[in-house]
Amino acid sequence: MPPTPLKNTPPTGWDWFMQGLRHYSDFKGRSPRAAFWWFAIMSFGFSVLIGWVDVIFKAGHFLSALFWVALFLPMVAVSVRRLHDAGHSSWWAIAFYPIAMVELGWLNAISMPHATSDPFLVLTTFLGVVLLLPYLALAITLFVFYCQLSQPGPNRYGPNPYAPQPGAAPPAPSQPPPTQRTSTQHHDQTQQERETLDLLEKLAALHAQGVLTDAEFERKKAELLQEK
Incomplete structure (x- = not known):
């Protein structure tokens, strides 16, 4: 055979x-x-x-x-x-x-x-x-x-036993290793926390300058924390 x-x-x-x-x-x-x-x-x-x-x-x-x-x-x-x-x-x-x-x-x-x-x-x-x-x-x-290269499909001498089989599932997309995914997620979370702290500091500065009342400051702070 x-x-x-x-x-x-x-x-x-x-x-x-x-x-x-x-x-x-x-x-x-x-x-x-x-x-x-x-x-x-x-x-x-x-x-x-x-x-x-x-x-x-x-x-x-x-x-x-x-x-x-x-x-x-x-x-x-x-x-x-x-x-x-x-x-x-x-x-x-x-x-x-x-x-x-x-x-x-x-x-x-x-x-x-x-x-x-x-x-x-x-x-x-x-x-x-x-x-x-x-x-x-x-x-x-x-x-x-x-x-010469192999003929990709069947020819008069038979099928190409080394060609990908029709209907075969495509290879799964490569996924980053768990360590890399964890590191990326941690980086994203740290970035969001830093942005939240920056916004809170700006709101506190506006409140200290009298631009925002106590009620406005508390309301905007609650909205910001709720979004994050």
Whole structure:
């Protein structure tokens, strides 16, 4: 079955890598850019480490070859799903990987001292030269496809499992933390009390100057305190 979204928390590179391994035979459905690029980056990183192990133990390329053989099918699968996610046919990957294997064989052949005397290596070299330009063209095209954004809605390869589901409740507006709300309320209350005291002082000054009678002063003071 096609891969489904990961846990609710943002997935890490290791999460995407393990998802690619678990879905090594899933050639249907869609995978976002993060799924493909994290799988490719971590595969390359592990291959470098395994290459160092080959050098340390003088194993040639034995462990590295085993590693890439084990990862070949998961890599093709996540590549196909990434193409589907961007709206492209899987035939781009199907055409690319055999040519890439020929080019890899060619590079390995020309590094051997007796490559010109082995008919198989001569054939590999010939195919490597002939297919070099198609290989480069496909590699550049696929790089562009792999970098494209996911198609937001469903396409001919299925729905986008990572798109927001229709009818989902919008996220609740952010609320200030309780401490911040309490501090704001306290500030507003203090400001109102200060304004009330200022008005009472003004009324008292007018009463002292004789502008307001005792009755007027008491009435306005009661009205002010009632409003606040």
